[in-house]
Amino acid sequence: MLRVAEGDVVGADARVLTAHDLQVDEALLTGEAQPVQRRPDPPADPGAGPGERTTMLHAGTLVVHGSGTAVVVGTGADSELGRIAGLLREHSAPDTPLQRRLAALGRRLSAAAVAACALVVVLGLLRGEPWGIMLVAGISLAVAAIPESLPAVVALALAAATRRMADQGAIVRSLPAVEALGSVTVLAADKTGTLTTGHPRAVAVWTREGVLELPAPGVGGVGVAAGGRGGRALLEAVVLCSDAEPGGGGTEGALVDAAAGAGVDVPGLRAALPRTHVRPFDAAHRSMRTTHAGPAGPLEVVKGAPEVVLAGEEDAGRTVAAWAGEGRRVLAVAAGPPGAVRLLGLIATADPVRPDAAAAVRAARAAGIRPVMITGDHPGTAAAVAAAVGVTVPGDPPDAPGHGLRPVYARTDPAGKLAIVTAWQEAGHLVAMTGDGVNDAPALRAADVGVAMGRRGTEVAKEAADLVLTDDSLATVVAAVAEGRRVFDNVRRFVRYGVSGGLAELLVMLVGPLVGFVLPLLPGQVLWVNLVTHGLPGVAIGSEIAEPDVLRRPPRPPSEGLLTRRGAFDVLWVAALMTGSCLGLAVWSAARGGPWQTVLFATLALTQLGMALTTRSDRTPFWRMAPAGNPFLFVAVATSLAATLAAVYLPGLSDLLGLDPLPAADLALVAAVAVVPAILIELVEAARARRSG
Structure with missing residues (x-):
């Protein structure tokens, strides 16, 4: 018991x-x-x-x-x-889109690199090269061909995004979830505490003298604005027929707060009209009734369900129906001599919409994310809040048949919330779910990104979530989406840069023997080029700022990989362009009896460093972009350039790598040829930008 x-x-x-x-x-x-x-x-x-x-x-x-x-x-x-x-x-948390995309890319690149390196080794052996040298060359090329700094780039980009998100009020509990936010197509928001404040308050009163919508946080001036004595009499009756104290919370506390905000002296009124009898609220009467001793005789006050207290009041009944349709909870209040009470008016309470909720929902829609509201509250209340914040708007596409997918779900239990999230995922969507209660925890765990409220959220919800909001604001989720998209864009930039460079190194080793270079680059030279081009510049690419339209474009399709069809095409032609530039200059140097291998080494390195600058944007030439947007990239390129020149000119290091110092004229020619691919890349991207408008 x-x-x-x-x-x-x-x-x-x-x-x-x-x-x-x-x-x-x-x-x-x-x-x-x-x-x-x-x-x-x-x-x-x-x-x-x-x-x-x-x-x-x-x-x-x-x-x-x-x-x-x-x-x-x-x-x-x-x-x-x-x-x-x-x-x-x-239910365990699913893999994030980035994890799935990296795994798929890793499998494809590894298979291609191993096959290409095996081909290099076989061809070398067929030409009579020592097997030991070819084996080392194959291993070195395999290491160079795969952008092995990709995990470091991803980790550092996610860590930097985590720090920025913490500054905005979002604590990340799972690093991969940062990028997953940028991929979500559905934002499923809990109503209470996310779209609404979670703190009920009195929002309107009705008396025979008129209707007044009460401003937050209180009802200052309500007695005058609502018709003077009628409004004040209603609020005084509410105070008498309540056990709550100002600031006590809940519906009863909200009613007393409204009266106190209108200037009613709560302790003084209760002392002046002491309670002599009370019949608490019960299911049978659906009302609370109190009796008070007053200077003019006994006073009886009744507060309860409108259908019990109104007794045929048509005007009041129409107001009740209108307010109920808006999701408000309505109480009727009557007072008078015992047995002869008369209606004083109506008072409505509601959980107000958060001031930033509507703007956050609009921002989500602008970003191509479909807002969905899931709540355990009453359907009428849910529909009213959904309309108020823009979860439902005229012209929305019809509900998806066969999946039970719709924008608003009411009276949902924990299993129901989990089923809703799963249904959207099975329909091909990536779902971010917000919640704060124990009842939200299973859905938070199953969602692609679970977001818990930090202020009012339970520990169970926080443990199940990937992200915890310190301000409980949906606007913070939208800001986090921008960070997620920034991370993915930067990872994609590095993948295109790293794979292009790695493929160019492979092609140099494969095509070089066809133009007379038995072993175009020594194993140590290949590894050095890979180190200076994929190390610091790769990490710096992951620090690029977000594009201006990052929240004005639709999310990426869940099935889209890190390399799209156009991205793969770009990798191929850029790698071919770099290969042709490098081998062409090496052939010219060899014909003059110059240090062709050093020329090839330097051109391959400098060409990739020049290409690193072109990764900043697909639409704006790098020379028009302010260095302040990513100063680390310029520092990284300069440092890598210095390391390349050190390998060529520094005694000891150049001997170790098998390189010869280049004459100044040769170095100038190498630098001139190295910038050609970067310029062509920028011209192609500019033409694409003009075609797309």
Whole structure:
């Protein structure tokens, strides 16, 4: 048996036996911001969700008013919390899009590099080259052909994005989830605390003198604006027929706060009209009734469901219907001599929409992300909030048939939220899910990116999430999407740069013997070129700032890889261009009896360093972009250029690598040829930008 009273946390799932105005905060399980009434009615349908089981108390919920007794029916794994824990154990977090894309790219590049290097070794042996040299050359080329700094670039880009996101109020618990945010196509938001404030307040009053929408945070001036005495009499009656104190929270606290904000002296009024009798709210009467001693005789106040208190008031009834359609909760208030009370008016409460919610939803739509709202709250309330913030707007595409996909889901339990996330994923979407309660944890774990609220979120929700918001703002999620897209763009830039350079090195080794170079580059030379071109410049490419339109373009298709068809084509022609430039200049040097291998080495390195500068943007030439956008790239290129020149001119190092110092004229020619591929790349990208508008 359980005996519960105001302030108690329920210790087990239990069926109510007796209740005295028993109200419970179940936001932990249902997301419903308002306390719910619990009473010993006939049991609800076994398939009903936690919020609809009016006879049940659930472990972990908070009694905010009244008292009662209940018989325990479930503990541990058999409780609602236990079932949620079971869902968490059954569902692990999926791999992020970046993890899947990197794995696929790694398999393809490894297979291609091994095959090409084996071909180089075989051809060398057929030409009579020593097998030891060819084996070392093959291994060195395999190392150089694969952009092995890619993991470092990804890790550093994600770490830098994590720091920037922390500055904006988002704490990252899983590094790969940063990039996954940039790929999401559906943003599933919990209502309470994410789209709304999570703190109910009085939002409107109706009296026979008029209607007043109450501004946040209080109702300053309501007595005058609503018709003077009528509005004030309504709020004074609310204070008398309530046990709440200002700032007490919940619906009752919101009503008293409204009165205090209008200038009602709550303690003074209650002292002047002391309570002599009370009939607490119960299921049978659906109202609370108090009697007070006053100088003019006894005063009775009734506060409760409009259909109980109104008794045929048509004007008030129309207001009730309109407010209910907007998702507001309405109470009617009457007062007068005992047995002769008359209607004073109506007061509506609601969980207000967060000031930044609508703008965040609009930003998500502009970024091509479909907003979806999932809540355990009432369908009418859910529909009103969805319309207010823009989750539903006229002209939206129809619901997807066959999957049960729609923009608003109400009265959902933990299993239902999990099923909704899974259904969107099965329809080919990448889903980011926000939540704060224990009931959200399974869906947060199953989503491609789980986002928990840091202020009001439970520890269970935070543990299941990839991202924790310190400000509980949906706008922070949208800002994090921009960071995710920035990370992916930079990783893609490095992949195109690194694969192009690696392919050029392979082609030089494969084509070189066909133009008379038995072993175009020694193993140490290949590794040095790879080190100076893929090391610091690769890391610097991962620091590039986001494109201006990063949140004005649609998300990438989930099936799109790091190298698109056009990206692969670019890699091929750029690698061929670099190969032709390098071998052409080496052939010219050999014909003059010059140090052709050093020329080939220097040209291959400088060509790739020049190409690194072109990776900054696909639409703006690098010479028009401010260095301040990515100063590290210029420092990295300069440092790598110095390392290349050191390999050519520094005694000891040049001997170790088998290189000869280049005459100044040869070095100038190498530099001139090295910039040609970069210029051609910029011209091609400029032509594409003009064609695309």
